[in-house]
Amino acid sequence: MAKTSTRNGARTLQIAEELRQSIVRGELAPGTVLRQEDLAKRFETSRTPIRDSLRLLERQGLVSVPTNKGAEVTLLNADDFAEISEMRALAEPLALRHAIPNLTNRHLEVAERIQAKAETASVETFSDLNKAFHASLVAPCNRPRLLAHLASLSDLNERYLSYAVTTLDYVARSHDEHRELLQACFARNADQACSLLEQHINDAKNSLLARMQDARAVIHDGGYDICPS
Amino acid sequence: MAKTSTRNGARTLQIAEELRQSIVRGELAPGTVLRQEDLAKRFETSRTPIRDSLRLLERQGLVSVPTNKGAEVTLLNADDFAEISEMRALAEPLALRHAIPNLTNRHLEVAERIQAKAETASVETFSDLNKAFHASLVAPCNRPRLLAHLASLSDLNERYLSYAVTTLDYVARSHDEHRELLQACFARNADQACSLLEQHINDAKNSLLARMQDARAVIHDGGYDICPS
DNA sequence: ATTTTAATTTTTGTATACAAAAATATTTAT
């Protein structure tokens, strides 16, 4: 929270990153209105870098910044999650297909290590490591725009994971699927790897959508948003 | 250029839009450094809204805004164009598939009218109408994130089109493909429409890549960027 | 003459002050 680095320019990025984590981890609930003055106080700075940070977060789809109104942490809902999953299921296998010819064993060992860590990790760090695992496999695809697109989708996905991964049945299956995917990558079997990845993303979608349906049924029947606050 | 509306907040969006057009149309060449003070003078405002605008354009991938350095109109190169085309070839047929069940004849007539206009349009307005045609077909897909993604890719694509569409052989083929695509949509033949759309995007990619190769060979053999300025 | 270093200028980042819009509270009329 405190001002650790006073270097010019870096501050804005630092604030954006801290806010990003707060949002992704759910500390800043969906629908929360972010007052510029409050944030300025929290980060011991003026409103100018705060406004810059909010623009960066808007680009990542984590807040909406309507003119003349307070910025708002974007809401989560089932349709949105389904859409994000659909886009990932399309784009990530493409990236993996291009990455596989460039994947060295070193790359795969890094992915393996991340996965091992994820399997013993707490619920809080799971979604972070899950994201890192996916990123590590597609990283060598040599397509910066595609990677940026996936990173953005991955961040959005992480938010939903943090919210919905409270029971561990999905997590166990996810680990199995990651292991299987790793095997296909080690074998450099592009078709199988891409197919497994697509399935994995769709599995996650279906599991979480089912959970969201349940949660909705319990909390408020008619509503739609997870956290209308 | 002049201040037409002084309403609070709207100014930033207006500036961003005007800059966007300048960049997409090529009036602001790739690699051009954008000085905040210069832009402030041009738009008769202060640097604050200029900085906001630059952030918005950064989100659209039209400028890069490194800290403590001047913002720069992003460069164009063949790899980048190929990547953008690849992403469009994947995402746009998906959107079309979801749109077709919702496509009314009204929608298609609008698309037809845009296409008719495009066929008699000047080179300057062609890329604009081309973008509008594509947008009109996928609009009813009911997936806001996917549409935003496509809009962003479409803007980037427009830049390349503006640069490379100087001869009209590609334009003629593009018109044919658009007409064929429209027929498939009128027939509500989703498979055919999606396949035609994918082909159309790949055709455009190959045509323009070939042109870029030629241009490169003429202007500077070793280089890569179209406009290294 | 060339390279390195230092001084200067330019440009961006941040803080603060003021203006415009939105939200809230108050008053007034019914």
Added chain:
DNA sequence: ATAAATATTTTTGTATACAAAAATTAAAAT
């Protein structure tokens, strides 16, 4: 008491001033 209108407060948008970083120019050393 309720609803509409008005006044007040709060909050965002913009302009300006100052600080820090980068770029440029000038000077010095080799």
